[in-house]
Amino acid sequence: MTTVENKPVNPEVDAIRHHYEVSNDFYRLLLGPAMMYSGGYWAEGEDLRAGHDAAQFRKLDAFIEIAGAVGAERILDIGSGWGTLLDRATTVHDVKQAVGVTLSRTQKEFVDSLHNPRIDIKVESWEDHRTEEPYDAAFCVNALEHFVLSSLPPKERVKRFRAFFAQCHSLLKVDGRLVLHMMTIENPPLSRKLIDDLKFLQREEFQGCYIPHTNELVQAAEGLFEIIELRNERETFSQACRAWLENLAERRDEAVAMQGEEVVARFERYLDIFAYTLEDKIFNNFRIVLSRNA
């Protein structure tokens, strides 16, 4: 049950809570038991819904391995959602302590209900997080899309991405890896429909959220991190959006009873926009593996 109060904090935090503090029951209906809100690694020919949880765990296993985090002492997940990466790392990959930061209080409630003593979950913004001991590895899985405001002028946006990489640099050990999954945008020919859909994403569903060009990220990381891998995996996210849309379609009446027609219609619209823009190669979803420089 959702027990948080809805007092406004500041526009950035409120915008995140507008989306992420819809009830955990609704998110469970949408996302299924894996409670992952990002792309998955489906095997060739695997059914989108039946294979969804396996695809999510396959992705998490790959991320944890590529980060060199198997058996690690301490890892950090920035924008940790409902804690599935933290739980998987500590229960399957023998990570001793997994720290997560999120702005959503309902997500923290959910993670607390896992009663996993190796998880430490904080309601805190990425820039406020501090640690006495540096982390062995860090992850940011489809969350960095929220960290830079579209209202900033272009140079300031790159500075803000650089502030994110500088923060990760200060939190990680030398040679510690940062694994990102992150949407970026190409330069699409703008149809009326695409303009309306992008406006809807930025003004209504994810207020102020900015999807960068890939080169802005590369520029922002320069000198702080070595880029080990940059790999476009856009189908991982479009497939997940399609699976969630099918979940919602099958149990639409229940979803409306929980959250109302307006919320359900908003989710249907934004998921469809994400799915088609990824399929049409307007948005990318990059896996970016970085190693912290000295």
Ligand SMILES: C[S@@+](CC[C@H](N)C(=O)[O-])C[C@H]1O[C@@H](n2cnc3c(N)ncnc32)[C@H](O)[C@@H]1O
């Ligand atoms: C799309 S969800 C992804 C969640 C999770 N990584 C996953 O893959 O399921 C984005 C997450 O970013 C978090 N977030 C957004 N802005 C944040 C901020 N400024 N600091 C920390 N977390 C933030 C949200 O609360 C949410 O947990």
